[in-house]
Amino acid sequence: MTETAVVALDVGGTGMKCALVRPDGRVHHTERHPTGADRGPDAVIDTILDVAEGLAGKAQADGLEVVAAGVAVPGVVDEVAGVARWSANVGFRDVPLRDLLAARLGRPAALGHDVRVGGIAEARLGSGRGSDHVLFVAIGTGIAAAHVVGGSAFAGAHGAAGELGHIVVRPGGPRCGCGQLGCLETIASASAVGRRYSEISGTPATAAQVAGHAAAGDPLAADVWRETVEALADGLLTAQALFDPEVVVLGGGLAEAGAALLDPLRAALRRRLTFHREPRLVRANLGDEAGCVGAALLALDTLEAP
Amino acid sequence: MTETAVVALDVGGTGMKCALVRPDGRVHHTERHPTGADRGPDAVIDTILDVAEGLAGKAQADGLEVVAAGVAVPGVVDEVAGVARWSANVGFRDVPLRDLLAARLGRPAALGHDVRVGGIAEARLGSGRGSDHVLFVAIGTGIAAAHVVGGSAFAGAHGAAGELGHIVVRPGGPRCGCGQLGCLETIASASAVGRRYSEISGTPATAAQVAGHAAAGDPLAADVWRETVEALADGLLTAQALFDPEVVVLGGGLAEAGAALLDPLRAALRRRLTFHREPRLVRANLGDEAGCVGAALLALDTLEAP
Structure with a gap:
């Protein structure tokens, strides 16, 4: 054969x-x-x-x-x-x-x-394997999500579902490329993290570098990182209320920070949960x-x- | 037979x-x-x-x-x-x-x-009939939603999906029964509308009465109604970004206000849409x-x- x-x-x-x-x-x-x-x-x-x-x-x-x-x-x-x-x-x-x-x-x-x-790949073969209810969140230049149930992803009526980066987490906050104010990705996309640190420190940095500076004790970087984590936790709380996933798989450039992102994010999400069930929060592993x-x-x- | x-x-x-x-x-x-x-x-x-x-x-x-x-x-x-x-x-x-x-x-x-x-009933036989992507939103004592795709509703991993009433639309806002601050239903459920009006006017009223008073020119009622509509529009914007439905069907007690709710809500949602496609916003019709x-x-x- x-x-x-x-x-x-x-x-x-x-x-x-x-x-x-x-x-x-x-x-x-x-x-x-x-x-x-x-x-x-x-x-x-x-x-x-x-x-x-x-x-x-x-x-x-x-x-x-x-x-x-x-x-x-x-x-x-x-x-x-x-x-x-x-x-x-x-x-x-x-x-x-x-x-x-x-x-x-x-x-x-x-x-x-x-x-x-x-x-779909992460849900069937990667970090979401074994669960029928996976939310994949890609955090890079922007932020977008895929709600994967039983191995299939929901596209929405117009192919525009999963725009987690454009839920408003900071009403009246920074202007987003989409035109709204305070969208999640104006605070927590990898690009936003680098840009926000550069603005307050005067030093250009990628999101990964901001995570590193924060871990090394740079207070400006720690502030930016904390705000990033808080905004992401607000976004994931909304996603949990609406989708009720069992596993949330984080991918994209920001997820490369690994435990420096996942550990505080898991804690920040846990602080916000009320009636919600806590999802398993894991890093994507198919690269x-x-x-x-x-x-x-x-x-x-x-x-x-x- | x-x-x-x-x-x-x-x-x-x-x-x-x-x-x-x-x-x-x-x-x-x-x-x-x-x-x-x-x-x-x-x-x-x-x-x-x-x-x-x-x-x-x-x-x-x-x-x-x-x-x-x-x-x-x-x-x-x-x-x-x-x-x-x-x-x-x-x-x-x-x-x-x-x-x-x-x-x-x-x-x-x-x-x-x-x-x-x-x-499921509204999507297959009621106001959502003919569409494969329906979001049903019930606004009564609380607020909850059902995302119905191809006639089936998504329950989530733990049977807790669709909790639209518990997305935070007013960070730091009123304390919700769930423990969070600023959940949509603290502002826009039928009970919240009646309670908010009673608090500022000193006169008990149901949500339907608040809608009536607002239409009759009562400025306090008009304020409460406007805030209700704005909060609902914020919630529906988030739902549109994540679910991308073609039709949003509003049911429950608050929807009995009919055009007094739907017309301003449609306008408030339209003002917020950026990249999103506009959903058809209709009232439930199976009662x-x-x-x-x-x-x-x-x-x-x-x-x-x-």
Whole structure:
């Protein structure tokens, strides 16, 4: 019996993570390519399809039969229609990426949302494994979440569910890129943490550096870190009240702070819980391959669908 | 072919709404009984089972075959196990109500959560009909929501999802019964609206009366109503960011204010939307039979499950 693989791509604003993934989630081969978003959406689409075809060739050379293909993109994604509705940082607007990919490879394909497929991967194969109710929270340039129940992520009516970064935790607070005041991501995204520290200290720093400075006793960094943790705990309290997950998996750049984030966050959330059940708060463990693995799982799901 | 019906009960803190419901959701017969919660949980369980048996007898007398039974209760409900985990106002603690009901009637039975079955009924047969993504929000003594996707409501990992009344919209605000400060229901539940008006005016009033006074030009009532609408809009904005529903169905006592609530609320929500898609904001239309109809639908679902 021929062994099989899925062609998987996770397309971001600057780079594409690409892989051949086995049906059990093991990654057989990875590649990285620049997205080249400045070339315009048509060129990006061509690159996606060319890279996918290249991966299919690699699979064949390795004796693997390609059974499906999956691609994940950021922004507003209609998974049912297979259309990238709006992805600001790759310039997509109503691109039928699923059908384009299926046509190029002659295989069933799936299109997913980057955070939702990451959530699917973490829920099924990563830190959420074994639970039917997982909330995956990606904290990077922005903050977004995927509510994964029984291994499937909820997209919402318009592909816009899970925007945890845009719940208002500080009414009248900092202006968010979305236009609102006091959105969670104006305080607690990795970018916001670095920016807030730079503003009060005069020294540029990444979020990871702020965490390090705080641990080393820098009082300004400790203040910024504490505010970050408090804002995240406010956001997670709201998520717990609405979604009631069993496990909350934290991913993205900020989660790389590890225990320096998770320990105080767990305590801050616990202080806020009243009737709520306490979720298990854990760090994502598939790293930056979660997107590719999730895109592959989504593609495999299309094969099983009736 | 014999016509069929489902025995359905919606058990509240003071009364039980009971019905025979046809498979298409039409209500064939209704009854009301006092819950008598002061008699203790065992007596309440006996009453539920006796009333259910009585309804089955009524069905038989009317030439209807009872194919299933459904019961809805408030509190924390484990639908999968069929157990009422914790219902403060009926005194239930880990009551296996589904199996008790099935054993008494000799028919398949289902146990549901009062707000979630109300949401299922409104989504499938009421104001949310035709949409796959419905958020049902019940505003009465408290505020709770049901997120209904494809006709099914999400219970969460511990049966505690949808607690929209306990998201913090006024940090540092009024103390909530749950222990937190500034929960949505401390401002915008029907009870909170009446209480807030009574406090500042010295005149007792129900929420409906406050809405009436506000419409008639009473400035104190107008202030209370405006704050209510603003707080609800803050809560619905968060729900939109996380669930991305297509339709938001408002039910419960406060929704009886009709356009006096919906019109300003729609405008207040619209002012807050940034990237979000605007949901259709409508009033529930099954009235207080929604719970019975939903309990019946849940029971019918068990017949179809594989």
